[in-house]
Amino acid sequence: MDPHPLPPRPPAPTASQPAAAARRTGALPTALLRCSHPGAVLAVTVLTTVLAATGDHPARSSALVAAAVLSGQLSVGWSNDAHDAARDTAADRADKPVVAGDITARTLWTAAGTALAVCAVLSLACGTLAGTVHLLGVAGAWLYNLRLKSTVLSWLPYAVGFAALPAFVALAEPGGTTSAWWAVTAGALLGVAAHLADVLPDLRQDLAAGVRGLPQRMGARTTRALLPVPLVAATAVLAFGPPDVPGAAAVLAPPAAVALALGGLALGRRVRHAPFAGAVGVAVLAVGLLVTSGAGTG
Structure with a gap:
């Protein structure tokens, strides 16, 4: 018997060890972007910004509207994937970053909550009534994610949220005007x-x-x-x-x-x-x- 045996070889790294964690950390920004539903976020934000910029909004007001809408849409996208994480995992949705292990539901909830808080501040900075209207639309989208997605009323938060956007833009103008029917x-x-x-x-x-x-x-x-x-x-x-x-x-x-x-x-x-x-x-x-x-x- 060898009096000086070699020490046992360390176990191979697993997904829970630092190397894998570092890999996931590097993928975090991309995962956050993908979980935000970027196509919808970009479309809604750009179109609302164009509506504000071509109206009676000064540059600062247009930028504030754009930032409020962007943060609200990010909160909606992230809360959607966070809430659906368990269902997506059970369905083996490999296209979802949560299922792929690039991000956790907890991180998404944190990001969604942070974006929602930013949205509230920016929306109300556009005016109390304007901000309230926009936040009602965002709240409807959250209600869709958390409750109404699986009901016959699944269309309602979309209708309310999109109707709120031109109303928000009009009310956020200097002097605040009621949106046309x-x-x-x-x-x-x-x-x-x-x-x-x-x-x-x-x-x-x-x-x-x-x-x-x-x-x-x-x-x-x-x-x-x-x-x-x-x-x-x-x-x-x-x-x-x-x-x-x-x-x-x-x-x-x-x-x-x-x-x-x-x-x-x-x-x-x-x-x-x-x-x-x-x-x-x-x-x-x-x-x-x-x-x-x-x-x-x-």
Whole structure:
């Protein structure tokens, strides 16, 4: 027997040891970005900022509106993935950073809570009434994440949240003005469409996981057929509601909305998020109508 045996070899590193932890720490910023639902965050923030910047907002006010909306949208995205972490893990959703081990639900809850606090401060800095309206929209989105996602009212927080955006922009202007009915109505319709388009790619997985919101109850075929309706309706409201929409824009906008909606659905069979991209395209068209009419949100 060897009187000087070699010491036992240390066990191989595991995911719980420092090397793996360091790897996950390095992936944290990317994981936070992915969990925020960046496409939706970018679309909502940019379009709302354009609406403010082309209205009666000075630069500082536009920046404040943009920051409030950005922080609110980040809080919504992070709370969504945090709340769904257990369900996504059970469903082995490898595309989710939480399931891949790049971030924990606890970290997401912390990020979501921090973003929500920042959103509250920035929103109220735009004015008490304006901030309250925006925070009601953000609260509706949180309620969707925590409670209404699996109910027949799953569309309602989207309608309320999107309707709140033009109202927030109008109320946050110097002097504060009430938002025009057509801006709020179009926002609500675009919100319903965004919900249908957002859910459509994951509808089968949602059903398997027990999520029973309105689109899941209707099924993929009905959801796909219904999606163009609120998109075209929102465009029609903005084409014929404001008094000074140029004639050519009023005539061309609804057919363009139909083309964008149907194009997104057609591409959706090959490109996962094409229906949502089509909905964003119609939202861009809607903001363009508001800007060209000179009516803005008020």
